[in-house]
Amino acid sequence: xxxxxxxxxxxxxxxxxxxxxxxxxxxxxxxxxxxxxxxxxxxxxxxxxxxxxxxxxxxxxxxxxxxxxxxxxxxxxxxxxxxxxxxxxxxxxxxxxxxxxxxxxxxxxxxxxxxxxxxxxxxxxxxxxxxxxxxxxxxxxxxxxxxxxxxxxxxxxxxxxxxxxxxxxxxxxx
Numbered sequence: 001x002x003x004x005x006x007x008x009x010x011x012x013x014x015x016x017x018x019x020x021x022x023x024x025x026x027x028x029x030x031x032x033x034x035x036x037x038x039x040x041x042x043x044x045x046x047x048x049x050x051x052x053x054x055x056x057x058x059x060x061x062x063x064x065x066x067x068x069x070x071x072x073x074x075x076x077x078x079x080x081x082x083x084x085x086x087x088x089x090x091x092x093x094x095x096x097x098x099x100x101x102x103x104x105x106x107x108x109x110x111x112x113x114x115x116x117x118x119x120x121x122x123x124x125x126x127x128x129x130x131x132x133x134x135x136x137x138x139x140x141x142x143x144x145x146x147x148x149x150x151x152x153x154x155x156x157x158x159x160x161x162x163x164x165x166x167x168x169x170x171x172x173x174x
Contacts, residue, residue, distance in 0.1 A: 120169045
């Protein structure tokens with residue numbers, strides 16, 4: 001639906017329910033796969049390198065990251081699917097989905113930079129750009145599909161926190 005009129009974009013009315021379900025399922029799986037890719041770099045480094053780093057007192061417990069990220073990836077998938085279902089027929093919708101794809105690459109790359117290369121500095125550079133893309137997506141999707149934008153709000157909050165945590169770890173481990 002367009003933000004101004006709340007009417008479906010051209011061609012959306014003909015979208016079949018099975019296509020919608022498939023879009024949601026595919027988008028969620030793709031987003032969760034970004035998390036799985038990141039975990040390939042993250043998991044081996046946690047008991048070794050990451051355990052030796054100085055971290056701020058406000059670092060969350062390790063067990064929290066898995067459930068939080070799994071939930072956030074699912075919410076990202078639902079948000080992207082909504083934009084694909086309702087806005088893929090518009091140039092703005094297609095461009096925003098291209099930015100979403102770039103953002104997923106940045107998301108997965110962070111784990112390889114921070115944990116895989118053991119570089120809080122490179123991780124920080126990536127996460128700052130990632131955070132900017134999330135802000136851009138929320139603003140863009142607010143105009144296209146407010147539900148999609150709102151679904152990204154917890155992700156924006158978590159990545160803002162993660163950016164501060166990454167910066168603190170970088171500062172504490174010269």
